[in-house]
Amino acid sequence: MIAPAEIVERLARVDCCALSDALDRLRIKGAVTHLPQRSGAGRIAGIAVTFRVAPGDPPPGPARHLGTTAIEASDSLSIIVVEQRSGVEAGCWGGLLTRGAINRGVVGVVADGPVRDIDEARELGFPIFTNKTTSFTARGRVVDQGTNIDVSIGDLTVSPGDYIVADNSAVIVVKPADVERVLAAAEDIAAREAAMIKSIEAGIPISEVMGGNYEHMLTEPMK
Structure with a gap:
């Protein structure tokens, strides 16, 4: 069980688009x-x-x-x-x-x-x-x-x-009742997007960055 103050602190680090994607992944x-x-x-x-x-x-x-x-x-x-x-x-x-x-x-x-x-x-x-x-x-x-x-x-x-x-x-x-799994999914999505940003900044073509990995972000948690 995560303390409410820690949950709030972690939520504050995740933007609402990542949280919305997490809710979509979990169908909430x-x-x-x-x-x-x-x-x-x-x-x-x-x-x-x-x-x-x-x-x-x-x-x-x-x-x-x-x-x-x-x-x-x-x-x-x-x-x-x-x-x-x-x-x-x-x-x-x-x-x-x-x-x-x-x-x-x-x-x-x-x-x-x-x-x-x-x-x-x-x-x-x-x-x-x-x-x-x-x-x-x-x-x-x-x-x-x-x-x-x-x-x-x-x-x-x-x-x-x-x-x-x-x-x-x-x-x-x-x-x-849902917050821990929503937070975990949102943090996973945010981490994937951060990796994609690094790839874009490194000069990798955007079509490669936003390929299959991006399309499956809502269905496949990061391993």
Whole structure:
């Protein structure tokens, strides 16, 4: 059993295209391709803390602003994953939440739904991946429907504790039960591609480099 911190560290070294290829090799669904990086720079990897935003009544108990419970449940391995697919244009994340997340050591945010104050996140260098930005406040429009529950991004369900990797190609979601074999396959694919890069740089014709070995990368693990 590999410790979660070590898994996150290794995932962070593998780009999302290699991880997507690994998922294809293993016939596992886990890539979302329409959540571009809007702030911060570079790949992020971590463990999902989730919350959902929608119109209606908040859960029972003292009133809390959306996202604050998720931030307080997070640590330096956490990526906060937000579902705001209500159809109401209202921010599910904003500048004060970004500052609270930075203070907590949160790695970044992945949001399926509108995010506001994106310029502030850019100034702070905080990574946010989202399909929409807005100026509209959540106040009077949507509320936090629950933290660390299953949420949807794209056509995937993200559960708290899932592993998340995001870069400018995709957001990858890997279940804990699958992560070791997905990681091993992705590292194998990345190693093969690194060897191919060396061959190209050595002057070997690209048609030779990207021949049978490349075509079989998804079916034949490196021996």
